[in-house]
Amino acid sequence: METIRRTEIKDLFCEKAKELIEKEVCVKGWVRTKRGNKSVAFIALNDGSTIKNIQIVADIAAFSEDTMKMITTGSCLCVTGKLVESMGKGQLVEIQAKTIEVYGSADVETYPLQKKGHTLEFLREIAHLRPRTNTFGAVLRIRHNMAFAIHKYFNDKGFFYWHSPLITASDCEGAGEMFQVTTLDIENTPKNEAGKTDYTKDFFGQSTFLTVSGQLEGELGATSIGKIYTFGPTFRAENSNTPRHLAEFWMIEPEMAFYDINDNMDLAEDFIKYLVRYALDNCKDDISFLNDMYDKSLLERLEGVLKESFVRLPYTQAIDILAASGQKFEVPVSWGMDLQSEHERYLVEKHFKRPVILTDWPKEIKSFYMKQNDDGKTVRGMDVLFPQIGEIIGGSEREADYNKLTTRMQELNMNMEHYQWYLDTRRFGSCPHSGFGLGFERLLLFVTGMSNIRDVIPFPRFPKNATF
Ligand code: 4AD
Numbered sequence: 201m202e203t204i205r206r207t208e209i210k211d212l213f214c215e216k217a218k219e220l221i222e223k224e225v226c227v228k229g230w231v232r233t234k235r236g237n238k239s240v241a242f243i244a245l246n247d248g249s250t251i252k253n254i255q256i257v258a259d260i261a262a263f264s265e266d267t268m269k270m271i272t273t274g275s276c277l278c279v280t281g282k283l284v285e286s287m288g289k290g291q292l293v294e295i296q297a298k299t300i301e302v303y304g305s306a307d308v309e310t311y312p313l314q315k316k317g318h319t320l321e322f323l324r325e326i327a328h329l330r331p332r333t334n335t336f337g338a339v340l341r342i343r344h345n346m347a348f349a350i351h352k353y354f355n356d357k358g359f360f361y362w363h364s365p366l367i368t369a370s371d372c373e374g375a376g377e378m379f380q381v382t383t384l385d386i387e388n389t390p391k392n393e394a395g396k397t398d399y400t401k402d403f404f405g406q407s408t409f410l411t412v413s414g415q416l417e418g419e420l421g422a423t424s425i426g427k428i429y430t431f432g433p434t435f436r437a438e439n440s441n442t443p444r445h446l447a448e449f450w451m452i453e454p455e456m457a458f459y460d461i462n463d464n465m466d467l468a469e470d471f472i473k474y475l476v477r478y479a480l481d482n483c484k485d486d487i488s489f490l491n492d493m494y495d496k497s498l499l500e501r502l503e504g505v506l507k508e509s510f511v512r513l514p515y516t517q518a519i520d521i522l523a524a525s526g527q528k529f530e531v532p533v534s535w536g537m538d539l540q541s542e543h544e545r546y547l548v549e550k551h552f553k554r555p556v557i558l559t560d561w562p563k564e565i566k567s568f569y570m571k572q573n574d575d576g577k578t579v580r581g582m583d584v585l586f587p588q589i590g591e592i593i594g595g596s597e598r599e600a601d602y603n604k605l606t607t608r609m610q611e612l613n614m615n616m617e618h619y620q621w622y623l624d625t626r627r628f629g630s631c632p633h634s635g636f637g638l639g640f641e642r643l644l645l646f647v648t649g650m651s652n653i654r655d656v657i658p659f660p661r662f663p664k665n666a667t668f
């Protein structure tokens with residue numbers, strides 16, 4: 201028997217598919233639904249290449265009872281047959297099945313994705329199977345497209361992809377939210393003279409952690425090969441059970457020599473707009489699906505971001521606006537506080553009605569490496585705030601002056617020995633430079649319109665959960 205080459209289902213819905221009409225095709229995929237009557241079965245088949253299902257029409261008399269029984273929701277099939285224009289509503293083409301091979305059946309009693317319309321909470325409990333739903337197929341295809349667009353954007357702009365280590369001895373954000381990495385037997389660690397764990401006996405000869413950010417090593421890239429970006433996983437052991445925090449998330453961190461804070465803001469704004477435009481241009485079917493199913497204002501919000509320039513506003517003025525708003529916030533507003541989600545969203549959604557970049561933050565609530573302003577109180581940090589999300593980007597111009605930087609680090613009681621390699625960027629040919637970090641999953645929240653960050657990554661990590 202002559203075997204026909206498999207066609208991916210997405211290719212049955214493109215312009216070129218016209219050439220295949222009235223020809224025999226072969227498709228492979230998983231059954232989404234099967235319905236029909238005694239003489240004919242209609243099977244919706246999906247192979248993940250597109251949100252669209254191809255309808256298989258099977259004349260029941262032409263197949264064995266056993267085969268028909270094995271074709272259940274979730275089962276995997278290889279189907280050959282003629283591609284024809286569909287008479288029915290809802291699809292342009294369908295396949296008149298000639299042969300059906302059941303690669304794997306799925307038990308009707310135990311396959312969890314029987315009916316449509318499962319809640320996102322339920323799907324989180326079966327995260328290993330949820331990519332087979334329309335929603336997660338759409339989200340994960342968009343996730344891929346955004347990752348690709350990120351590399352394309354930076355490559356086209358002459359940035360180099362830089363690999364910061366994942367295991368590190370330094371705490372970039374200084375917040376102490378790090379997961380320890382050790383090969384010591386934690387029930388019985390070797391002890392030093394002071395009776396404490398002797399980390400010189402550990403794998404790396406010192407205590408080590410999973411990185412919270414690739415920035416510090418990224419700065420070594422910027423101050424040598426000019427413009428770099430990282431794109432990798434980062435880890436934070438913060439006990440935040442919120443819809444915007446993960447313990448393992450992906451971050452994109454560009455770092456550029458000779459960029460000041462304004463250049464940095466220009467890049468951040470251009471970068472995000474590029475990504476949103478890319479999503480609208482390349483993920484139309486998936487975004488439209490999510491728009492219709494979950495969030496009817498998604499498309500409008502995405503288009504909206506492209507139209508307007510982002511507001512750029514010093515923190516101090518933002519505090520004034522919030523204080524004068526007459527709004528009752530759960531956490532009252534005062535200068536020096538870190539902004540809560542409710543404050544960020546008020547500024548973006550109610551006051552300005554577009555994205556806002558807040559600059560010049562109190563130094564006490566920002567990291568040690570940010571460039572100090574002359575007022576002695578604020579630093580040249582920038583947070584990009586987005587509708588629905590709040591903070592999507594955090595960044596700054598970096599403190600390039602060796603003395604100012606080390607003074608600040610001493611004020612914060614940092615272990616200077618751990619950062620000698622980092623300080624060499626300021627000792628040898630120091631230069632003005634800037635960078636920022638975009639939370640990949642926060643970007644995906646915005647682009648997909650999903651409301652929980654656990655639903656934009658295949659296998660979310662959060663407190664008390666590391667299954668799958
Ligand atoms: O503001 P953050 O902590 O900044 C940094 O890590 C800097 N080193 C970045 C830099 O300047 N190179 O984190 C940056 C972004 C946040 O704006 C947010 O989008 C995301 O990372 N983020 C998280 N996303 C998901 N879960 C978490 N727990 C996150 N923490 C931060």
Ligand code: MG
Pocket residue numbers: 583591593594
């Ligand atoms: Mg931040």
